[in-house]
Amino acid sequence: MTETSVGRRRRWWIVGAIVAAVVLVGAAGAVYFAVSSNAAVSVALVPSSTPGANPFTATVASATPDAADTVVQKSAQLRKTLPVAKATHTPVATGTTPGLYGGSGDAQVCDPQKLVSFLTANPAKAAAWARVLGVRAKNIGAYVASLTPVILNSDTLVINHGYRNGAATTLVSVLQAGTAVMVDATGTPRVKCNCGNPLTAPQPLSLTAAHVVGKRWAGYAPKNVIAVKPGASGGDLQLVDLGTGTVYQQAVGPVTALWAAASWSTSTGTSIVDQTEVWTSADGRSWAHVATVPHELISGLGYANGHWVAVTLPPVFDVPQSDILTSADLRTWKKAASVPGQLNGVAFGGGRWEAVGDAPAGSLGYQSQAGGAGIVYSSSNGSDWRPVATVADTSKYGLTGLSSVAYGDGRWTAVAGIALAPPVKVYGSTDGEHWTPQAADALENQTGGAVTYGSGTWLINANTHALPDPLTFTPSPTDGLADTSTDGASWQTAPAAGLEGTRVEAAGYGSGRWLVATEESDLPNPMHALVGSRVASSSDGNTWAMIGQIAGPMGAIGYGAVPSRGGATAPPTTPSATPSAAPSPTPSPTAAAGSPQCSADLLKAARTRAGLDGTIDHPQCSGTWAIAAVILQQSEITAVFEWVDGAWTVRSRNNVCAENLLPADLVQLGCHSN
Structure with a gap:
């Protein structure tokens, strides 16, 4: 989710302030503006939660989180920088302005294929819909595939085209911030997702002089309503994550939003795990197996700018060196780098990737402290990595290395903790390179610890500490905990309802909710290949519901996207992979294809x-x-x-x-x- 410079701005000139509103839509959908201050213009206010008058279709919008306070503040700051049409006092934004639109972690906020399927099944509506946008009805599928689903971060002026009596209608409208739309490569809104209506660009007009229809929502003010003009198409848009405030790069066109999970399995059927199984899910309930990554145990997973990054554990009894893997589709992985130490977590924010873990004693000039030292690597592209910090702790507990990292609201938070022994330590950084302890004693009696950020809240999913049975050394049952913070420094701990008797192994945030992977806390061998992981979901971080299950002990959970395959909303289930095999040196006995023979x-x-x-x-x-x-x-x-x-x-x-x-x-x- 890297930030890049603003795209080249096209010259845009305004024609007479009292000229009547004219919008010309050509065969390619090009739009030309004129400015109007005509008080006779009627403008409809359309709240984000309503389809408005004369919807073309049922909703094709997906569930999206509310914008965090930091996103609301940044959007207000952005509006202040926009040029204002002198005759109408309307702020005018270029459609490719970074942060103009929002998303839920680079994921899908509308279902383009659902729109295409509906229009295909309704030819009359399809013809009217296509005519508004200047495309042929037979090309609707290709046109929609070129659009990018986003969320409006500001109240936005559009021409909204509904459907009534067999024809498209036209109504100048203000769409409330938070409305899901699809924009073209120039950043111009083209579809309102919760009604399917095609949109075209209006002329800036004076809302104070216009006849405004509809109930004003909290925060509505004419001076805050923007108009959008086309930007230069550059192949991507820079959106802001509604949960974290991070600006990230979104490829133009639809993507499939999904959860991804990495569990560990065995290639030989023994209890020794030696490979990773990659799973995907649209809802966290049903999981499809999409890949096996041999000889790697993925321990951290993140997504930004169209690709996934995974960090892995070093091989057992081998040189302490971790691999860093990348993938565009979660199916095919390549090794981008190998670095000294054991990596446990990875995240993106502030224009950079950060990977954290345990520093090997004496390597890279680092000195092993009592209990170890944490290590931080950084990358601008996910492929080239450099060590940027060590985090050493000389407290009475020492430090076991950093186990998890997250970014939100302009700062980094990392935690140090292991599964069976306290404490959980918290560290903060504003640049990813200089780290300071936070809340040194607040989490003293907790174990584990996976940190995430979303909807303005930091969350650490940790576990209670219980000593094992002194005779059998069997672990005593533990409960999941929720440590929350609004600033990353002061933390409050509460029992996590629904996580009793579990041990949290991995956590992720996306699309307005958290997911964690848990194991039964009294299992004698948490690394056993046959242990399954249960998936729990929460919208507030405190109350959890078990919704799914994945085979094997869990290494990581993440939220992001993959390129859509024909507009599908979820990746197809593929057969579970089997270990790669060398060809048999001798012919293998088989039986007749029709009937299995058991021998x-x-x-x-x-x-x-x-x-x-x-x-x-x-x-x-x-x-x-x-x-x-x-x-x-x-x-x-x-x-x-x-x-x-x-x-x-x-x-x-x-x-x-x-x-x-x-x-x-x-x-x-x-x-x-x-």
């Missing part, structure tokens, strides 16, 4: 093709699924197989059990054994 030899052949070893014992089959005990050199595991194209294929046990794919007679042994 140890066939299941053994499936593991051989997958590059896995072990002896098959006690195979059990039901339909197109099979489970079997696999005897390894020093252990025994349960493996899952699926009959595909006339042969058995090894399937990820985590994914199969999480998606409830096994027949009922195989579930107990397949999903609840070792």
